[in-house]
Amino acid sequence: QSKRLTSLQSDLAHTQGRMDVLHDLAGAAARTQYRGGYFGSAGIQLLLGDHPEHALSDAAQAGQASQNLVNIYETQKTARTELDRQTEAATKSLRELKKTLEDKAGAKDKIQKKIADAERIEAGLEKEQVSGLAQLEKKQADEAKSKWPGSGSNGGPSNDKGGAGGGPSGGTAVSGAAGQAVAFAMAQIGKPYGWGDVGPSSYDCSGLTSVAWAHAGHPIPRTSQAQWQGLHRVSLSSAQPGDLIIYFNDATHVGMYIGGGQIVHAPRPGRTITTAPAASMPILGVVRPGG
CATH class of the missing domain: 3.90.1720.10 (endopeptidase domain like (from Nostoc punctiforme))
Incomplete structure (x- = not known):
C-alpha cells in the first residue's frame, strides 16, 4: 500500500506540473492573440506531447489562433479531470493505509497483552x-x-x-x-x-x-x-x-x-x-x- 501511494503521489505531482505549464501556456497564447499574433498548430502538437513547456518558443507561429486557443483550454480541462482523479485515488490509498496500520497496531496490542498474561501465569507455576x-x-x-x-x-x-x-x-x-x-x-x-x-x-x-x-x-x-x-x-x-x-x-x-x-x-x-x-x-x- 505504501508503494502504491508513493506511485500515485508521483503521478499526481507530474500531472500538477503539467497543469501549471498548461496554465502558463494558455496565458501566453491569450496574450499572443490579444496582440494580434497567432498560436500555431505546431505549438499545439508540442503541447499535447510529454513536454508541453517547449511549445512556448513556438507561440508566435502562424495558423488558426482561435481554434488553437480552444484546444489549449480543452487540454487544460482534461488535465484537471485527470488531476482530480489521481488526487482522489491517492487520498483513498492513504486512508486505506492508515486504517490498515491502525488495525495492525490494535491487533498487536491485544497479542502483546495476551503474551504478558501468559508470562505472568508461567512465572507463577510451581x-x-x-x-x-x-x-x-x-x-x-x-x-x-x-x-x-x-x-x-x-x-x-x-x-x-x-x-x-x-x-x-x-x-x-x-x-x-x-x-x-x-x-x-x-x-x-x-x-x-x-x-x-x-x-x-x-x-x-x-x-x-x-x-x-x-x-x-x-x-x-x-x-x-x-x-x-x-x-x-x-x-x-x-x-x-x-x-x-x-x-x-x-x-x-x-x-x-x-x-x-x-x-x-x-x-x-x-x-x-x-x-x-x-x-x-x-x-x-x-x-x-x-x-
Missing part, C-alpha cells in the same frame, strides 16, 4: 508444574513423530549452521537453493518470534520462510496464506528439506521441513525460533518453492 508441562510437551512431540510418514528415524537434520540437514528419512544431504534456505532458517534458531517481523533480529512464521527462500535466491510470497495459494503443492509423503508445511485449515501457520520428520519454525508470540515435529500441528498441505 517447579513441579513446570516439570509436568515439559513432560507433557515431550510426550506430545513423541506422538507427533510417530505420525510422520516413514517415521522410525529419530534423528533430525544437522544443527550445523554451515549446511543443511538431512532429507525426509534423515539421511540425504540437501544442496542447492533448498539447502541454502534450510541453512539460513536453522541459523535463526533462538531468535524471538515477532509478529509481522522479517528479521534480522526477529521473525514471524512466514517471515522466516520467505526471507530464507529470498536469501537462497528464490523470492516467495510473504504470508502463509499466499504461500499456500501461490506455490507448487506436493504430497506429504514426498516432502523434501526446504519444502514448506502449511498448518491449519485457514493456512495460518507455516514451517520449513528440514528432514527427519522435523520442521524449523517461529512458533508463536512469546516463543523463539526452534525445531519441532512436523506432525505436531494439523497439516493442511506441503508446498515447494521453485516447483
Whole structure:
C-alpha cells in the first residue's frame, strides 16, 4: 500500500506540473492573440506531447489562433479531470493505509497483552508444574513423530549452521537453493518470534520462510496464506528439506521441513525460533518453492 501511494503521489505531482505549464501556456497564447499574433498548430502538437513547456518558443507561429486557443483550454480541462482523479485515488490509498496500520497496531496490542498474561501465569507455576508441562510437551512431540510418514528415524537434520540437514528419512544431504534456505532458517534458531517481523533480529512464521527462500535466491510470497495459494503443492509423503508445511485449515501457520520428520519454525508470540515435529500441528498441505 505504501508503494502504491508513493506511485500515485508521483503521478499526481507530474500531472500538477503539467497543469501549471498548461496554465502558463494558455496565458501566453491569450496574450499572443490579444496582440494580434497567432498560436500555431505546431505549438499545439508540442503541447499535447510529454513536454508541453517547449511549445512556448513556438507561440508566435502562424495558423488558426482561435481554434488553437480552444484546444489549449480543452487540454487544460482534461488535465484537471485527470488531476482530480489521481488526487482522489491517492487520498483513498492513504486512508486505506492508515486504517490498515491502525488495525495492525490494535491487533498487536491485544497479542502483546495476551503474551504478558501468559508470562505472568508461567512465572507463577510451581517447579513441579513446570516439570509436568515439559513432560507433557515431550510426550506430545513423541506422538507427533510417530505420525510422520516413514517415521522410525529419530534423528533430525544437522544443527550445523554451515549446511543443511538431512532429507525426509534423515539421511540425504540437501544442496542447492533448498539447502541454502534450510541453512539460513536453522541459523535463526533462538531468535524471538515477532509478529509481522522479517528479521534480522526477529521473525514471524512466514517471515522466516520467505526471507530464507529470498536469501537462497528464490523470492516467495510473504504470508502463509499466499504461500499456500501461490506455490507448487506436493504430497506429504514426498516432502523434501526446504519444502514448506502449511498448518491449519485457514493456512495460518507455516514451517520449513528440514528432514527427519522435523520442521524449523517461529512458533508463536512469546516463543523463539526452534525445531519441532512436523506432525505436531494439523497439516493442511506441503508446498515447494521453485516447483
